[in-house]
Amino acid sequence: VDELVQEDIDRFAASFEGITKQYRLINRIGEGTFSTVYKAEDLLYDHFENDWDIEEKENNRYLTPNRRKEKRQPRRRAHYVAIKKIYATSSPIRILNELELLHDLRKCPSVCPLITAFRDKDQVIAILPYFQHRDFRDYFREMSIHDMRLYFQSLITALSSVHRHSILHRDIKPTNFLYSPEHARGVLVDFGLAEREGTDWHTCLCAFSPNERMMKQRTSIYAANQQEAAAQGTKQQPSYPKNDSRPSRRANRAGTRGFRAPEVLLKCTMQTCAIDMWSVGVVLLTLLAKRFPFFHSADDIDALLELTNVFGRKRIREAAIMHGQVFETNIPSYSENGYGFEKIILWCTERTKKDANGKRIETLDPEEVEAIRFLERLLDCDPQKRITADEALQHPFILAADH
Ligand code: ADP
Numbered sequence: 353v354d355e356l357v358q359e360d361i362d363r364f365a366a367s368f369e370g371i372t373k374q375y376r377l378i379n380r381i382g383e384g385t386f387s388t389v390y391k392a393e394d395l396l397y398d399h400f401e402n403d404w405d406i407e408e409k410e411n412n413r414y415l416t417p418n419r420r421k422e423k424r425q426p427r428r429r430a431h432y433v434a435i436k437k438i439y440a441t442s443s444p445i446r447i448l449n450e451l452e453l454l455h456d457l458r459k460c461p462s463v464c465p466l467i468t469a470f471r472d473k474d475q476v477i478a479i480l481p482y483f484q485h486r487d488f489r490d491y492f493r494e495m496s497i498h499d500m501r502l503y504f505q506s507l508i509t510a511l512s513s514v515h516r517h518s519i520l521h522r523d524i525k526p527t528n529f530l531y532s533p534e535h536a537r538g539v540l541v542d543f544g545l546a547e548r549e550g551t552d553w554h555t556c557l558c559a560f561s562p563n564e565r566m567m568k569q570r571t572s573i574y575a576a577n578q579q580e581a582a583a584q585g586t587k588q589q590p591s592y593p594k595n596d597s598r599p600s601r602r603a604n605r606a607g608t609r610g611f612r613a614p615e616v617l618l619k620c621t622m623q624t625c626a627i628d629m630w631s632v633g634v635v636l637l638t639l640l641a642k643r644f645p646f647f648h649s650a651d652d653i654d655a656l657l658e659l660t661n662v663f664g665r666k667r668i669r670e671a672a673i674m675h676g677q678v679f680e681t682n683i684p685s686y687s688e689n690g691y692g693f694e695k696i697i698l699w700c701t702e703r704t705k706k707d708a709n710g711k712r713i714e715t716l717d718p719e720e721v722e723a724i725r726f727l728e729r730l731l732d733c734d735p736q737k738r739i740t741a742d743e744a745l746q747h748p749f750i751l752a753a754d755h
């Protein structure tokens with residue numbers, strides 16, 4: 353352990369009363385905007401003959417030993433733990449939200465369960481079982497299509513149960529899915545931005561039929577135009593207002609840039625669990641294209657332009673209208689219909705050789721094509737048409753993981 357890290361560990365041990373009585377801090381394993389995570393040994397672990405509580409044991413008395421072992425999976429205690437120190441700068445509501453959601457999800461497969469949590473003055477720590485995993489950057493280039501099937505089966509299994517609880521994770525990305533390629537198992541962590549579906553919802557145009565949407569959109573733009581014309585004492589123009597006086601829209605845009613769904617970027621005010629499936633799609637695109645990060649925009653506008661480059665003006669324009677926005681760009685290089693994923697993946701993996709007639713020599717193999725069919729269902733710009741976690745688990749691409 354490097355000296356500065358050791359200093360930080362010592363400072364943490366000294367600042368949190370009683371922590372060293374139960375835990376031996378080993379290393380610092382994560383440092384982010386909202387938290388620092390330490391690896392530690394639970395010193396009281398041996399005092400419990402094993403890692404589940406009495407009630408559970410009673411309930412499972414009649415199970416066969418093998419079945420009992422299976423049921424032990426969601427551990428209540430663990431010898432090695434991850435201690436997540438949530439910065440005191442986070443609001444108490446935010447911290448409570450994270451712990452509460454983790455508690456609700458404690459029985460979900462592939463979701464890292466919360467063991468317990470402690471508070472000392474303004475400092476809160478969450479205790480999670482330590483999960484052995486590898487850094488995404490170390491293995492993403494080498495993953496075969498079959499490895500990808502296993503990876504997504506595990507990730508989407510987690511999401512399926514999270515979504516059944518009507519909870520959106522909101523920050524699906526490789527660093528929040530701790531995966532061990534050797535065991536083909538992973539756990540979903542970091543519910544710091546998660547929320548219950550429907551929190552703070554305001555009517556968004558996407559809740560209406562296309563016809564109703566068009567009418568409402570027209571009425572709203574007409575009114576804004578009229579207001580602008582009145583303010584400037586000019587005649588109303590039949591176009592989009594230049595100085596729109598309507599209040600700007602506010603919507604939850606938390607998450608990590610590059611993984612945000614179009615409806616998040618377009619400030620949809622009724623975001624659903626579908627935003628997580630988009631992020632899953634970005635991870636699959638990353639793996640197929642072997643480029644990480646695939647998108648790296650500076651801000652939301654930039655991110656929307658990156659999407660336009662891939663998906664074309666038409667689809668982004670349609671997505672904007674769906675959520676009551678207008679999308680216009682004067683960047684000439686963006687095509688109307690974008691590029692297919694086949695082309696993008698061949699480019700990114702440098703399979704661009706052509707014969708004398710300009711015909712592509714290198715092509716994708718059938719497994720990659722199947723992966724792309726799945727990718728298209730994940731990266732659907734329309735959240736209502738996008739594949740859900742449960743549907744994804746039944747998709748041929750994922751079903752083939754078991755063969
Ligand atoms: P943050 O909100 O700061 O991103 P996370 O919950 O994502 O916090 O944790 C940050 C990092 O700590 C993770 O990316 C991972 O490397 C490590 N980590 C978190 N939980 C565990 C765990 N249960 N086992 C092993 N490592 C973990």
Ligand code: MG
Nearest residue numbers: 384527528542
């Ligand atoms: Mg994180």
